[in-house]
Amino acid sequence: MAAFESMTNVDGAITRTADARVPVLDRGFLYGDSIYEVFRTYRGVPLFYAEHWRRFENSAALIRMRIGLTLDELTAAIRATIAATGAPRLGADVYVRYVVTRGEGPVDLFPSPELETRYVIIVRPVPSWAPELYSRGVRAAVAATRRNPSSALDPNIKGGNYLNNVLGVMDARALGADDCVMLNDAGFVTEASNSNVWFVLGGELVTPAQSAGNLRGLTKAALHEACAARGLVTSERDARGDAGRLAALTRRRGAALSRGWWLADAASGGLLQGSRCAVSARARRPSVVLRSFSSCAAAAAERRPCRRGCSPLADFSSSLRALRRRSRAFRS
Numbered sequence: 001m002a003a004f005e006s007m008t009n010v011d012g013a014i015t016r017t018a019d020a021r022v023p024v025l026d027r028g029f030l031y032g033d034s035i036y037e038v039f040r041t042y043r044g045v046p047l048f049y050a051e052h053w054r055r056f057e058n059s060a061a062l063i064r065m066r067i068g069l070t071l072d073e074l075t076a077a078i079r080a081t082i083a084a085t086g087a088p089r090l091g092a093d094v095y096v097r098y099v100v101t102r103g104e105g106p107v108d109l110f111p112s113p114e115l116e117t118r119y120v121i122i123v124r125p126v127p128s129w130a131p132e133l134y135s136r137g138v139r140a141a142v143a144a145t146r147r148n149p150s151s152a153l154d155p156n157i158k159g160g161n162y163l164n165n166v167l168g169v170m171d172a173r174a175l176g177a178d179d180c181v182m183l184n185d186a187g188f189v190t191e192a193s194n195s196n197v198w199f200v201l202g203g204e205l206v207t208p209a210q211s212a213g214n215l216r217g218l219t220k221a222a223l224h225e226a227c228a229a230r231g232l233v234t235s236e237r238d239a240r241g242d243a244g245r246l247a248a249l250t251r252r253r254g255a256a257l258s259r260g261w262w263l264a265d266a267a268s269g270g271l272l273q274g275s276r277c278a279v280s281a282r283a284r285r286p287s288v289v290l291r292s293f294s295s296c297a298a299a300a301a302e303r304r305p306c307r308r309g310c311s312p313l314a315d316f317s318s319s320l321r322a323l324r325r326r327s328r329a330f331r332s
Contacts, residue, residue: 004092009081009121017122026118027111028101032161035059036099040126043093048218055158055218056098062157065102068117074098081121097122099160133178140192141177142241143168147190150213155190158215165193183241188212196220205234212238 008020028034037052046052053071060067069077078096087094099122103115145167148155153164165182172180172193181197182190189208191197196217198207205227208214227234 002086002089004086004090004125006122006124007081007084008123009077009119011118011120012077014081014084017124020120020122022101022118022120023104025107026101026104027115028099028118028120028160030107031109032159032163033063033065033111034099034101034160035063035065035158036097036160037158038095038097040095041093044088044091046096048222051218051221055156055216056100058156059158060100062154063159065100065111066117067100069100069119074119077119078121078123081123085123087123093126095124095126097124101160138179139177140179140181141172141175143171143180143182145171145180145182147182147184147213149185155213155215169193181241184213187241189239189241190214191217198223199239203233205232206239207234207236209236209238 006017007014008017010020010022022029024030035056037056039046039049039052041047053074057067078098082088082094082096085094086092099120101118101120102111103117105112105115145164147168148164153161168180168182172178179192179195181192184190189197190212191208191214196207196214196219198205198220200206205223207220210216224234
């Protein structure tokens with residue numbers, strides 16, 4: 001039986017991902033003038049497929065770009081690309097990234113109204129995480145790089161210009177961490193490099209307010225809904241990233257769920273012990289240590305309890321399965 005092979009679809013031309021080509025004058029390449037979404041499948045079912053499309057439409061509206069294809073056309077193109085990988089035959093789940101660029105044209109910042117958009121669909125195996133991310137967790141450091149102000153670049157544009165996030169991750173890696181927590185210019189927590197961040201404070205799930213400047217994450221919205229269905233309280237509020245306040249936040253158990261992480265329990269000393277990042281040492285604040293939530297997400301998908309026995313996630317996983325049923329009209 002043939003093995004899974006990553007495939008990419010560029011405006012209808014499906015090739016091996018290694019052979020896919022986009023013209024060098026494409027504005028997505030030159031300027032990051034593009035939008036995208038990413039989803040994965042569970043047993044052939046895409047997670048939050050309709051929600052991803054609605055957010056994609058919103059990103060297009062925010063950058064004043066015509067998408068150039070309908071949802072039905074995109075779905076057909078995604079199906080064809082998935083089929084070319086061999087995933088349906090193998091019963092394998094997939095990672096799908098779909099991108100629309102403003103197209104190819106003159107080397108000029110102003111986008112001509114005559115430009116024709118280009119779509120790119122990348123289908124790959126679902127990423128696997130290193131075992132130590134499940135055992136010791138994900139270490140995150142407060143980045144020296146601040147989040148772009150919302151007045152300069154709306155965080156709800158899920159676009160191809162990720163340099164701000166790249167610099168934040170580079171800050172974190174230089175300090176020995178796996179990922180970063182990014183603050184805005186006022187010193188409030190916004191999000192991680194590409195994840196919403198949650199804390200549990202006094203039995204209440206808290207995530208930074210939209211006013212801080214963060215993406216309206218789909219997993220964040222699902223968590224609000226799933227918790228409400230279980231009678232659990234969630235809220236969005238400002239959380240300062242200075243030494244005292246961040247330490248107070250991290251002295252409880254919390255989560256950053258969009259990428260799938262679980263915050264270590266600092267009450268037992270796990271958060272404040274161990275290596276400290278250089279930024280934390282200079283600022284006299286602890287580095288943030290996150291424990292992987294991915295095994296809990298996998299447990300939800302496989303309808304089995306999480307091996308760590310996380311009771312809040314047991315509540316979340318059953319509600320998540322109900323949310324996933326919305327996407328069953330699309331199967332790979």
